[in-house]
Amino acid sequence: MRNDIFSLEGRTALVTGGAYGIGFAIAEALAEAGARVAFNCRSRENLDAAMEAYRAQNIEARGYIADVTDEEAVRALVAQIENDLGAIDILVNNAGIIKRIPMTEMSAEDFRQVVDIDLVGPFICAKAVIPGMIKKGRGKIINVCSMMSELGRETVSAYAAAKGGLKMLTRNICSEYGAANIQCNGIGPGYIATPQTAPLRERQADGSRHPFDSFIVSKTPAGRWGTPDDLKGPAVFLSSDASNFVNGQILYVDGGILAYIGRQP
Ligand code: NAP
Ligand code: GCO
Numbered sequence: 726m727r728n729d730i731f732s733l734e735g736r737t738a739l740v741t742g743g744a745y746g747i748g749f750a751i752a753e754a755l756a757e758a759g760a761r762v763a764f765n766c767r768s769r770e771n772l773d774a775a776m777e778a779y780r781a782q783n784i785e786a787r788g789y790i791a792d793v794t795d796e797e798a799v800r801a802l803v804a805q806i807e808n809d810l811g812a813i814d815i816l817v818n819n820a821g822i823i824k825r826i827p828m829t830e831m832s833a834e835d836f837r838q839v840v841d842i843d844l845v846g847p848f849i850c851a852k853a854v855i856p857g858m859i860k861k862g863r864g865k866i867i868n869v870c871s872m873m874s875e876l877g878r879e880t881v882s883a884y885a886a887a888k889g890g891l892k893m894l895t896r897n898i899c900s901e902y903g904a905a906n907i908q909c910n911g912i913g914p915g916y917i918a919t920p921q922t923a924p925l926r927e928r929q930a931d932g933s934r935h936p937f938d939s940f941i942v943s944k945t946p947a948g949r950w951g952t953p954d955d956l957k958g959p960a961v962f963l964s965s966d967a968s969n970f971v972n973g974q975i976l977y978v979d980g981g982i983l984a985y986i987g988r989q990p
Pocket of ligand 2: 823825870871872873878881884913914915916917921922925
């Protein structure tokens, strides 16, 4: 059979924050492409619900409780996955949070928490898996960036700072470990319908659409919010041999929003 450069057969993948949302869809896609899949999250309730959801999709995912900001816990997570599934070939740094607070009203603690999870967490996880990838002679690291790696907007200063930093961490891992045949790229989702963006899509008291919902739809050439499934193909591409000469890039999966000035009112 023609060598399928998109196949992930025999590969072990860790998707952080893969209990639901974008991470769940990416983990599903990697499993459908043949990978053995592990995910982590902080909440036992979310993990149990996720295991049910994976089983319902006939996916034998392994779930682990681990906070990506806890270096000891991540080291133990990587060791446990290596024991259960084999050394990690693919790391998807997906776990992330957002706090929408006007900057002058945001505490330094809130700012630090967002940066800790969205930027330091990916650093900790990448640092934990790279030695094993070097030993194997190959590896794939995919950082889930954001449109806010490129653009700002009101109330998301911490998130934009973290995601901007994650874009540069992506380029630096590429620079530092490309010679070890490790490819590190980013996926930059546009506005995706997940629990994280639910507050931006809530129906108003009169049943009308949230103003931000209408704004995003008007700003997106595709004329819709993305869904987690829109990220499946790009994630398989960046996890597979099909992208072995792609390194340090951010692949935006945004329906064209970053390219578009917006419809004249
Ligand atoms: P989500 O629905 O809020 O899911 C976040 C996931 O991360 C959950 O499984 C959560 O589970 C886990 N998580 C959060 N903090 C964690 C931590 N410290 N350690 C381990 N797991 C943690 O978010 P999403 O919309 O799917 O977004 C996923 C990623 O895509 C994030 O990095 C986000 O910034 C990025 N993104 C989202 C959009 C969008 O429009 N939705 C667009 C661009 C980029 P627990 O709470 O149980 O830990
Ligand atoms: C927001 C949204 C965005 C999306 C995403 C866009 O409040 O503006 O949450 O930040 O999550 O990052 O790419």
